[in-house]
Amino acid sequence: MGYDTVIGLEIHVELKTSSKIFCGCKNEFGGEPNTRCCPVCLGMPGTLPVLNKKVLEYTVKAGLAMNCKTAGFSKFDRKNYFYPDMPKAYQVTQHNLPICYDGYVDIVVGHEIKRIGIERIHIEEDAGKLIHSSDGQDSLIDYNRCGVPLIEIVTRPDISSPEEAKIFLETIKTILEYIEVSDCRMQEGSLRADVNLSLKPKGSNTPGVRTEMKNLNSLRAVQRAAQAEAERQARILDAGQEVYQETRRWDDHKGESFVMRGKEESMDYRYFPEPDLPPVCLDENFVRTIKKSMPELPGMRRERYVNQFGIPKYDAELITQNKHIADLFESTTEICGNPKLVSNWIMTEIMKRINETGEMILESINGENFGQTLLLLDKGEITHASAIQVIDVLLETGEEPVKIIERLNLRVQRDETLVEDTITQVINDYPDALNDYISGKEKAFGFFMGKTMAALKGRGDPSQVKRMLAKELQKRMNQ
Numbered sequence: 001m002g003y004d005t006v007i008g009l010e011i012h013v014e015l016k017t018s019s020k021i022f023c024g025c026k027n028e029f030g031g032e033p034n035t036r037c038c039p040v041c042l043g044m045p046g047t048l049p050v051l052n053k054k055v056l057e058y059t060v061k062a063g064l065a066m067n068c069k070t071a072g073f074s075k076f077d078r079k080n081y082f083y084p085d086m087p088k089a090y091q092v093t094q095h096n097l098p099i100c101y102d103g104y105v106d107i108v109v110g111h112e113i114k115r116i117g118i119e120r121i122h123i124e125e126d127a128g129k130l131i132h133s134s135d136g137q138d139s140l141i142d143y144n145r146c147g148v149p150l151i152e153i154v155t156r157p158d159i160s161s162p163e164e165a166k167i168f169l170e171t172i173k174t175i176l177e178y179i180e181v182s183d184c185r186m187q188e189g190s191l192r193a194d195v196n197l198s199l200k201p202k203g204s205n206t207p208g209v210r211t212e213m214k215n216l217n218s219l220r221a222v223q224r225a226a227q228a229e230a231e232r233q234a235r236i237l238d239a240g241q242e243v244y245q246e247t248r249r250w251d252d253h254k255g256e257s258f259v260m261r262g263k264e265e266s267m268d269y270r271y272f273p274e275p276d277l278p279p280v281c282l283d284e285n286f287v288r289t290i291k292k293s294m295p296e297l298p299g300m301r302r303e304r305y306v307n308q309f310g311i312p313k314y315d316a317e318l319i320t321q322n323k324h325i326a327d328l329f330e331s332t333t334e335i336c337g338n339p340k341l342v343s344n345w346i347m348t349e350i351m352k353r354i355n356e357t358g359e360m361i362l363e364s365i366n367g368e369n370f371g372q373t374l375l376l377l378d379k380g381e382i383t384h385a386s387a388i389q390v391i392d393v394l395l396e397t398g399e400e401p402v403k404i405i406e407r408l409n410l411r412v413q414r415d416e417t418l419v420e421d422t423i424t425q426v427i428n429d430y431p432d433a434l435n436d437y438i439s440g441k442e443k444a445f446g447f448f449m450g451k452t453m454a455a456l457k458g459r460g461d462p463s464q465v466k467r468m469l470a471k472e473l474q475k476r477m478n479q
């Protein structure tokens, strides 16, 4: 393509406070429709909002984690528009004085670190939900989500490919999970992104016309939608036509986007300061206290894993992408004492099972049982294959590894006489293979090795079997 792709994201994050932003209603996903609302979050005339202090705390936490400045003075504004899921006909948001601004987040693209600017992070309230009947005849409204606290993270247009957009969103998700301000369940809508995208001739400094794609709710959808939009705009520009500035809706099933509406300007919303809420004056002490209580962030953990545990950068990068997995790595290493062994197993067997079954497996596997399994493997008490079996069983039954090993008789068989007898038997059973070996065919050794291990039901100690087999074969050669 003869174009540079320019992308900026607007990311909406539902904060996991226990109550809503301006009232005491419960803030939780789902629930019987319209049971978690009150006159305040329904926006009845005469009611007054009161800001939830936790919302300020969580927003400042997110701002600090994304290297933002915090505003000593910020305020709320009304963004006026009509839509049935918003009974007040305005949304309380922060228009020109957001609480956090001017930050950045570093992402890892291939082997490079790339810095993406954060323009602002502001606070706003979520709207309700429309539920359309499958026959297209009715639409129902659930106001439970009205007044759920949101932050909106707005990036600078620093992202230059659909892949980077996905990596960026993934990085933001990881950070938010580490600082524990949102559960980031994209499938439940608690993290969703709008993709702004434009093209410009390669190397040009003049920005192109951008479109905005609303409410993407998976990492994959962000990447696919951005890819399809870049291709669509390229086709338009190649044909010598103009891209219109508009808002579009992505259909993930069809893999296409559709026009929703022409781009609205801020004057369309007639923003004005929210008269029912006082401005926010952030106390320096408040910010300092949060700063002090900030947990370790993914980038810091990555560095520490390399320095403290000596695992490769690549492993550290992969493991720290998910806080629960990183926690598992640390607690397992504490018990098993071999960090590289643990990271290998996490990157293969554990990640494979997470991809297949989902993250809930992390509720059954923990540093204790995983650490015991790997410790026994490391000491040569069980084989690699048995360790995999133990993990599958403990995920299924929750049994302790040692009990599983006893019950299934998985302990490595080191009885010299038994191993010797088995080897003798195997060699006698395959005289052709023995002749091959004697005539110099190295492959026959592997054959005997496999047969012996199978005869020992996979429980032989490979190094012992190898040593004794070599000795026995040598003896036969000399006969």
Ligand code: ADP
Binding pocket: 006, 007, 008, 009, 010, 154, 155, 156, 157, 158, 196, 197, 198, 207, 208, 209, 210
């Ligand atoms: P609005 O409030 O109208 O949505 P903003 O200026 O706040 O507009 O920008 C919204 C998003 O669009 C930001 O993430 C920004 O980085 C991105 N953006 C701005 N200009 C461009 C552009 N030319 N191409 C792609 N994205 C852009």
Ligand code: MG
Binding pocket: 010, 212
């Ligand atoms: Mg916008």
Ligand code: ZN
Binding pocket: 020, 023, 024, 025, 036, 037, 038, 039, 040, 041, 042, 147
């Ligand atoms: Zn309420």
